[in-house]
Amino acid sequence: MVLTHLITDASRYSICSLTRYWSESNSDDRMILMGNGTDIDNFWRSKSDSNNVTFIQGKICSSHQLEVLLLHEKASNLIVAPPADIPPDHIGQYLRLIMQAVQKCWLLRNDPVPYRMHLLLQSHMLWDPKQHELETKVMEWAQSYGINLSISIMPALYGPWQESSKRVPSLIKAALYGNRQPLYGDGSQVEEILHASDMAYAIRQIMKRDEPYQIYKISGEETQSLTLLSTLYALLDQAFSNDDRLAQLFPSSPMARGQSALSLITLVQDRRLQARPLLHNSHYEDIWPHVKQPRHKLEDGLREVVNFYIEHLDEVSIGESGADIQKQAKNRSWSAA
Numbered sequence: 001m002v003l004t005h006l007i008t009d010a011s012r013y014s015i016c017s018l019t020r021y022w023s024e025s026n027s028d029d030r031m032i033l034m035g036n037g038t039d040i041d042n043f044w045r046s047k048s049d050s051n052n053v054t055f056i057q058g059k060i061c062s063s064h065q066l067e068v069l070l071l072h073e074k075a076s077n078l079i080v081a082p083p084a085d086i087p088p089d090h091i092g093q094y095l096r097l098i099m100q101a102v103q104k105c106w107l108l109r110n111d112p113v114p115y116r117m118h119l120l121l122q123s124h125m126l127w128d129p130k131q132h133e134l135e136t137k138v139m140e141w142a143q144s145y146g147i148n149l150s151i152s153i154m155p156a157l158y159g160p161w162q163e164s165s166k167r168v169p170s171l172i173k174a175a176l177y178g179n180r181q182p183l184y185g186d187g188s189q190v191e192e193i194l195h196a197s198d199m200a201y202a203i204r205q206i207m208k209r210d211e212p213y214q215i216y217k218i219s220g221e222e223t224q225s226l227t228l229l230s231t232l233y234a235l236l237d238q239a240f241s242n243d244d245r246l247a248q249l250f251p252s253s254p255m256a257r258g259q260s261a262l263s264l265i266t267l268v269q270d271r272r273l274q275a276r277p278l279l280h281n282s283h284y285e286d287i288w289p290h291v292k293q294p295r296h297k298l299e300d301g302l303r304e305v306v307n308f309y310i311e312h313l314d315e316v317s318i319g320e321s322g323a324d325i326q327k328q329a330k331n332r333s334w335s336a337a
Helices: 013-025 041-047 063-073 088-109 134-145 167-176 196-209 225-242 245-249 298-311 322-330
Strands: 004-008 030-035 053-057 077-080 116-122 148-154 156-158 181-184 190-195 214-217 221-224 265-268
Touching: 004 013, 004 063, 013 030, 013 116, 013 156, 013 196, 030 063, 063 088, 077 088, 088 116, 088 134, 116 134, 116 196, 134 148, 148 196, 156 167, 156 196, 156 298, 167 181, 167 225, 167 298, 181 225, 190 196, 190 225, 190 298, 196 214, 221 225, 225 245, 225 265, 225 298
Parallel strands: 004 030, 004 077, 030 053, 077 116, 116 148, 148 214, 156 190, 181 265
Antiparallel strands: 190 221
């Protein structure tokens, strides 16, 4: 059976990655990606040949446009991530408007089966005191509106086609251009990161389970900041030793002079550290014990990302500004409705 998934907001790397991996592994499913076209250039650069993904330009903040799509496209599922430009204290109001639009369309369709909706939240959205128990409130709204809702909460993501300002690409960029990388304290701060393909796989498994009103934790790998940086830079050292052209392309990097990227790490002691809370909430059910596919190990995932950037130097230069990337992407073909 062909399923149609309406997915938003396209300004989120999580949403673009989910659409990419899902469309590749479920070629029969139809994916309708909604968002601002200037925010998803990297997605279309990687999926310009896709036949099962349709892009509709617009903001899902417009409940009228959402209602039209839900009624016209007869989507089986609605997958939502709050747009990146919404202030944290407005996320709840935004989600409630979406649910009201979904309820209205469900009543107009006169469908006896409740509408399926999945909400993607990143753990940093819940750090703000104003967002205390946001996921619980959203679940209560879904029950009152008659929406079959599930929620997944995940840590920071990394993977291919990620914009250069994000954590892992920015570390790679710093090494390639010989920029010092400050590391505060002794580097023992613990981070949690998750490969984008693991996130996409977990979401698919959650949707297959079809258990309403569940909150799932998609856990990543916890690692110290120094371990993350050391592992990534050791992989860059290896890449330069295996590919002579990299030294010519990036002469400012220490690897081009036979030195290690680890020499760029500078310990900084003059900043008071505030540890970010990790996702250890007993109310969330970890999805990984319920699925067969294991997550990427940190070194394997970082090696894949390093190899991706090296193999796509002609397509994605992480030294370019976002505006330059957008101009290039607009020259590429993509499906629009």
